[in-house]
Amino acid sequence: MLNNAEPVTGLSVSGVMGWTTTVANGSFGLGSDEPVGVVMDRWAELQSDLLAIGAHRLASAHQVHHNLVSHHAGGWKGWLRQRGVDGHVSDVAGTALAVTVADCTPVFIAHPQGVGLLHAGWRGAAAHILKHGLEAMLSFGAVADECEIHLGPSICVNCYEVGPEVLSAVTGLPAFGKGHLDVRRVLAEQAYALGVREIDVSNWCTRCGGGKFFSHRGGDAGRQLGVIAYGQSRQAEDPKSRKAEKLHSRIA
Numbered sequence: 001m002l003n004n005a006e007p008v009t010g011l012s013v014s015g016v017m018g019w020t021t022t023v024a025n026g027s028f029g030l031g032s033d034e035p036v037g038v039v040m041d042r043w044a045e046l047q048s049d050l051l052a053i054g055a056h057r058l059a060s061a062h063q064v065h066h067n068l069v070s071h072h073a074g075g076w077k078g079w080l081r082q083r084g085v086d087g088h089v090s091d092v093a094g095t096a097l098a099v100t101v102a103d104c105t106p107v108f109i110a111h112p113q114g115v116g117l118l119h120a121g122w123r124g125a126a127a128h129i130l131k132h133g134l135e136a137m138l139s140f141g142a143v144a145d146e147c148e149i150h151l152g153p154s155i156c157v158n159c160y161e162v163g164p165e166v167l168s169a170v171t172g173l174p175a176f177g178k179g180h181l182d183v184r185r186v187l188a189e190q191a192y193a194l195g196v197r198e199i200d201v202s203n204w205c206t207r208c209g210g211g212k213f214f215s216h217r218g219g220d221a222g223r224q225l226g227v228i229a230y231g232q233s234r235q236a237e238d239p240k241s242r243k244a245e246k247l248h249s250r251i252a
Contacts, residue, residue, distance in 0.1 A: 010148060059088050060080070071136050073092060089114060091142070097117040100223040101154065105121070110148045116136065122166050151200070159207035
């Protein structure tokens, strides 16, 4: 499965892996007309792949396009599926987090103390799910200016025309007609305002990416997964030392 997925870039934390599945991996949506057994086989294959890299817990949820974020502790194994949750964080090695997307942005967050993964469309951006996610990570010592963020494949600004009510909800400014919205730019600006300085953005658009990803705007019923794994092989590290190493590599 990992061979067909789009890898996350920009995350340098030891033991952390992230990726977004593609059409080639099949849909992970649980509300489509596909046979249940086919979809569940894909989830089972994902769990097998995760076990191979040291992650024996997988947290996901039925999402509602809002800002509730769950903090996942240890003490359990297998696949957890919650309801009404659009973000996940964990500071326990051996944990993987997943969100379903098909034009919304999977927001990957990494820090030596833990990881986070958020499902952010325009409603999530308007509800400041990124702020809620970083606050949840702060509970285990992951301060924003030591976090790395990757904004994964989602619909690009050229493909995303929205009404004035959406523009107003996201920007907080009056809007009087249709316009194009760059959700990833909004999220990047929010992250920077919250103190994050390591922000990486995927070049992939789910709508005009040549059919590599499912797109809700494109009429697809399928859903891809954003996944971040906090593997058992992770080594504890000092985030300040990691920053110094990255600065040194840039100067060199």
